[in-house]
Amino acid sequence: MLLGGIAAGMILFIVSVGLSVTMGLMGFVNLAHGGFAMLGGYAIVLAMKHWGLGFVTALAFGFLATAAASVVLERLLYARLYRATELDQVLFTIGLVFIMIASLTLRFGPENQPLTLPRALQGQIDLGFVQYRTYSLVLIVTGIAIVVALWLGFERTRLGAQIRAAVDNRRMAESLGINIARLFTITFALGSGMAALGGGLGAEFLGLDPQYALKYLVYFLIVVAVGGLGRVTGVFFAALLIGVLDFVLKKYLPQGGPMFIYAVTIVLLLWRPQGLFGGKAA
Amino acid sequence: MSEYRGGAQARTALARRHRVRAWEPLPWIVALGFFFAFPKHLGFGTEVLVTILFALSLDLVLGYAGIVTLGHAAFFGVGAYTVGMLAKHGLWNEPLTSLALAGIVGAAVGLGSGLVLLRTRGLTLLMLTLCTMALLEEAGNLAHTWTGGFDGLDSLPIAPLLGRFEFSPLYPTTQYLYVLVVLFLCFVFVRTLVYSPFGQSLTGIRENILRMPAVGAPVPRRLAVCYTLSAGIAGIAGGIWAQANAYVNLGTLGLDRAATVLIMLALGGRGRLYGAFVGAIAYMVLSHFLSKIYPTAWQLGLGLLLVVIALFAHNGILGLGETVWRRLRVSRPLNMGAPQHRTPNPPL
Numbered sequence: 001m002l003l004g005g006i007a008a009g010m011i012l013f014i015v016s017v018g019l020s021v022t023m024g025l026m027g028f029v030n031l032a033h034g035g036f037a038m039l040g041g042y043a044i045v046l047a048m049k050h051w052g053l054g055f056v057t058a059l060a061f062g063f064l065a066t067a068a069a070s071v072v073l074e075r076l077l078y079a080r081l082y083r084a085t086e087l088d089q090v091l092f093t094i095g096l097v098f099i100m101i102a103s104l105t106l107r108f109g110p111e112n113q114p115l116t117l118p119r120a121l122q123g124q125i126d127l128g129f130v131q132y133r134t135y136s137l138v139l140i141v142t143g144i145a146i147v148v149a150l151w152l153g154f155e156r157t158r159l160g161a162q163i164r165a166a167v168d169n170r171r172m173a174e175s176l177g178i179n180i181a182r183l184f185t186i187t188f189a190l191g192s193g194m195a196a197l198g199g200g201l202g203a204e205f206l207g208l209d210p211q212y213a214l215k216y217l218v219y220f221l222i223v224v225a226v227g228g229l230g231r232v233t234g235v236f237f238a239a240l241l242i243g244v245l246d247f248v249l250k251k252y253l254p255q256g257g258p259m260f261i262y263a264v265t266i267v268l269l270l271w272r273p274q275g276l277f278g279g280k281a282a
Numbered sequence: 283m284s285e286y287r288g289g290a291q292a293r294t295a296l297a298r299r300h301r302v303r304a305w306e307p308l309p310w311i312v313a314l315g316f317f318f319a320f321p322k323h324l325g326f327g328t329e330v331l332v333t334i335l336f337a338l339s340l341d342l343v344l345g346y347a348g349i350v351t352l353g354h355a356a357f358f359g360v361g362a363y364t365v366g367m368l369a370k371h372g373l374w375n376e377p378l379t380s381l382a383l384a385g386i387v388g389a390a391v392g393l394g395s396g397l398v399l400l401r402t403r404g405l406t407l408l409m410l411t412l413c414t415m416a417l418l419e420e421a422g423n424l425a426h427t428w429t430g431g432f433d434g435l436d437s438l439p440i441a442p443l444l445g446r447f448e449f450s451p452l453y454p455t456t457q458y459l460y461v462l463v464v465l466f467l468c469f470v471f472v473r474t475l476v477y478s479p480f481g482q483s484l485t486g487i488r489e490n491i492l493r494m495p496a497v498g499a500p501v502p503r504r505l506a507v508c509y510t511l512s513a514g515i516a517g518i519a520g521g522i523w524a525q526a527n528a529y530v531n532l533g534t535l536g537l538d539r540a541a542t543v544l545i546m547l548a549l550g551g552r553g554r555l556y557g558a559f560v561g562a563i564a565y566m567v568l569s570h571f572l573s574k575i576y577p578t579a580w581q582l583g584l585g586l587l588l589v590v591i592a593l594f595a596h597n598g599i600l601g602l603g604e605t606v607w608r609r610l611r612v613s614r615p616l617n618m619g620a621p622q623h624r625t626p627n628p629p630l
Contacts, residue, residue, distance in 0.1 A: 029405060080593055086350045086404065088592045091548050094541060095588025102582035218412065218537075225409040259420035262413045269413075270398060273406045 002244060007136040009243025010143025011206065015198030015216075016223040017150065017235050018191020024167040024230020025184055028078065029086055031093040033195055034220055035100040035213040040066040040196020041203045042104060045113045055118045062200050063193040070192035074185055097213045104210040115203040139201060146194075150232050163187060167230035219246075222265050227275050234277025300477035309559055313462055317455075324458045330566045331461040332523045337546050337558035338465075338472055339515035344544070345552035346476055347508045348488030349400070352540055353411030356395075356418050357388040357513040359535030361520030364388075366530035367428055369438040376441050377449075381464070381521045388517015389510050396509035400502065412537070419535040434531025438524065449525065457526040464522055468515055473555055475511070484508055488553070545584070548591055551600030560599050 019033040044062035047053045053061060073096075081089055117135060125134040154160035162183055165173040174180050199208070206216060219242065227238030242261065249257030268276060316327055336358055343349045361384035368383070369375040399410045422429045429435065442448045447456040475481050483499045494501050524530045533539060542565070550561020572580040595602050 023405065027404070029408065077589070077593065084592070084596075086408070087344065087548070087552070088596055090350065090352075090408075091545070091588050092592035094545070095585040095592065098581050098585030098588065100585075102578050102585060105578045106582070214537075218416065221405075221409055222413070225405060229405070255424055256420070259417060259424065262417040262420065265413050266410060266417065269402070269406050269410055273402045 002247075003132055003136050003140065005244035005247030006240060007139040007143075007243075008202075008205070008247055009240035010139050011198050011202035012219060012223050012243050013143060013198075013236050013239035014146060014201065015195045016220045016227070016239060017232060018187075018194045019220055020224045020227060020235045021163065021167070021230050021232070022184070022188050022191050023224060024228075025163065025170070025180075025187055026082055028082060029089045029093065030078075031090060031217060031221075032096040032100070032213070033191075034215075034217040035097045036066055036070055036192040037195035037199035037202075037216075037220075038104070038208070038210070038212040039069065039100060039199070040193070041199030041208045041212065042108070042113060043196065044200030045115050045203055045208060046108075048116065049113075055121070059197055059200050062196045066196035067189040067193035071185060071189045074188045078188070079181070097217075101210045101213055108210075110210055113203070113208045115200070115208065117204060135204060142201065147232070147236050154232050159183075159186070163230075222261070225275055226265060226268050228277040229275065231275070231277045234275060238276060300473075309556070310462075310466065317458055317462075321453075321455075324454045326566075326570060328454050328457045328461050328526050330563060331458070331465050332519055332526065333543070333546065333562040333566060334558050335461070335465045335468055335522070336516055336519040337543050337550070337562045338469065338555075339512045339519060340543050340547055341552060341555075341558050342472060342476070342484075342512040342515070343509055344547060345554065345557065346481060346488065347484040347505055348491075349505065349509065350408060351411040352408055352537070352544070353413075353415030354512075354516060354543060355535055355537070355540035356411075356415040357392055357516035358520035358523070358539065359415075359418060359422070359530075359532075360391050361385065361388040361517030362524040362530045362534040363422065363429060363520075364517070365440075365521040365524040366435045366438055369440055370430075370435045371428075372439075375439055377443050377460070377525055381518060381525065384521025384524075385514045385518040388520065389514030391517075392513020393506065393510040396506045396513070400505045400509060412540075415535060415537070415540060419532055422532055422535055429532075430530075432532060434529060434533075436529040438528045438530070440525050440528060449528065451528060454526065461522055461526060464518065468518065469555075472515070476555065480504070480507075485553070545588060547598075549587070549598050551598030554597070554600050557598055557600050564599060 015034070015037045018036075019030060022028060022030060022033075040062040043065045044058045047058045047061050048055065077092070077096075081092055084092075121135050121138055123134055124131045125137060154164060162173070162178050165176070166178060166180055166183055170180060199212070206212070223235060223238045223242055226242070227235035245261060245264070246257065249260055253260065313327075313331070317324065320327065336354075339357070340351075340354050343351060343354070364384040364387045365380050367373075368380050374380055374383075395411075395414050399407060399414065402410060423431055426432075440449050443456055443460055447460075449456050476484070483494065483504055486497075486499065487494045487501055487504060491501065520534055523534070546561035546565045547557060548561070549565055550559065551557035569580060572583070591598060597604070
């Protein structure tokens with residue numbers, strides 16, 4: 001029962017974690033993050049359909065293609081706006097989302113792009129005590145693997161330590177000789193790549209059409225705001241919370257579900273403006 | 283003595299800023315001229331005027347006080363539903379009083395939410411305004427016995443204005459003039475407000491939120507008052523929109539409307555009194571002609587335009603115009619060796 005919600009939470013986590021880290025690092029309000037998830041999803045689904053790539057290869061391709069595209073955008077455009085006002089950042093990224101939506105609509109049409117899962121991932125699996133959808137389990141396992149990998153990367157590598165330092169105190173980190181611009185480019189690329197993975201993995205039940213970038217943006221933002229900026233574990237728990245809550249409410253309270261989530265978010269943010277797991281003032 | 287003279291100079295400079303300029307009646311003459319020149323397009327004209335009013339209310343919080351909100355449509359929708367529900371359920375349909383009520387309800391919601399939300403800043407504030415609006419939208423959807431749910435309330439029985447002028451959906455002459463007068467009154471109010479010491483302190487808060495408490499300005503109270511006033515005007519805009527169209531729907535509370543008005547203001551130039559006018563007119567005219575023929579290309583063009591504005595023209599169309607104007611004017615005295623004056627953000 002809960003597994004569906006947990007699987008949805010995993011998708012939310014995979015997409016949102018990059019947003020949390022980039023926002024925490026640069027304080028950049030990136031409303032186009034959902035757009036990167038959408039672009040990645042398109043790359044993955046279309047690569048499978050037209051080039052006959054396998055699911056896993058297509059995911060890798062989507063990750064790399066989106067990460068590469070995001071580096072170009074970051075160096076050319078985002079970098080100019082790091083010192084700009086929040087409003088300019090909001091306008092710029094909304095504009096970017098519009099451009100993404102319109103280009104995809106022009107090129108591929110407004111309809112949903114269906115994702116065909118490989119045969120091995122379809123159907124049900126017997127867990128001994130209950131039958132369950134194989135794909136949900138795969139998502140959960142993938143999600144946990146990614147959390148563990150990210151956690152290790154964050155806590156145990158030099159890059160991770162640099163990112164944590166920069167999130168906590170950018171000026172101090174800079175004066176210690178950490179190249180923030182380079183760090184940010186790398187993080188941005190990784191974050192967008194992760195979003196692309198999430199877009200591809202989640203296409204099966206979130207759907208994939210040009211409105212994707214705006215439709216789920218509020219959810220991604222809620223996860224980041226509740227989880228805290230630049231906090232991997234915070235985002236993980238927030239994503240699970242929202243995913244499970246959304247799933248359960250859709251089942252038992254189909255009418256008031258979203259309302260409850262918004263209310264919970266407002267209360268949580270008022271109680272802890274830096275997010276449940278955030279440390280520093282936003 | 284010299285210090286005193288400096289103060290006097292500053293005082294005259296400030297006083298000069300709010301003097302009515304020779305060209306300021308022009309927009310109103312044009313708006314009246316539109317009434318006689320294009321009697322067939324008054325419906326569209328009314329829509330534009332309402333949008334200007336809504337953008338003006340956003341300008342007060344965003345352009346002057348620097349509060350970045352993604353949920354301003356909350357107040358527009360609350361105002362619209364106030365008028366709509368009162369009329370539909372046969373409680374009250376006299377236009378002027380119900381419009382005043384829409385403003386009061388909008389302001390009350392603004393005060394209530396503002397007192398709580400304005401403690402936060404940055405992403406948290408953005409998300410809180412967004413979630414508050416989404417919450418209201420969902421509430422509107424749930425309470426469908428009152429609000430009509432997703433379909434909204436249509437054919438609202440609005441009583442004739444002042445007991446004589448009918449709101450006719452086919453010939454919206456009453457609506458146009460009514461909205462024009464309300465817009466004018468609200469504009470005079472906002473204009474007086476932003477040039478008052480209160481308005482100047484808002485600009486101060488926008489420019490440096492840390493320094494204003496240091497000079498003794500009660501920042502949280504100023505922001506809350508500004509948010510409330512702006513929400514009241516947005517409520518009036520929503521209420522008048524409901525009266526002019528004789529219907530309300532959930533779209534009045536949606537993210538689309540909130541984002542669109544933000545875009546308009548950025549397009550026209552924020553923190554400028556006439557930015558709302560230029561932005562709303564430019565956006566509405568463009569979308570009116572383009573979005574029906576090429577909806578996708580319109581979205582693409584709008585996206586490009588936003589990126590260009592954010593990167594190169596932070597102050598929108600009016601800001602661009604001002605820069606050009608200043609270059610033209612400054613170039614001559616500059617040759618004569620006069621110092622180059624550059625006042626930051628002179629309001630139009």
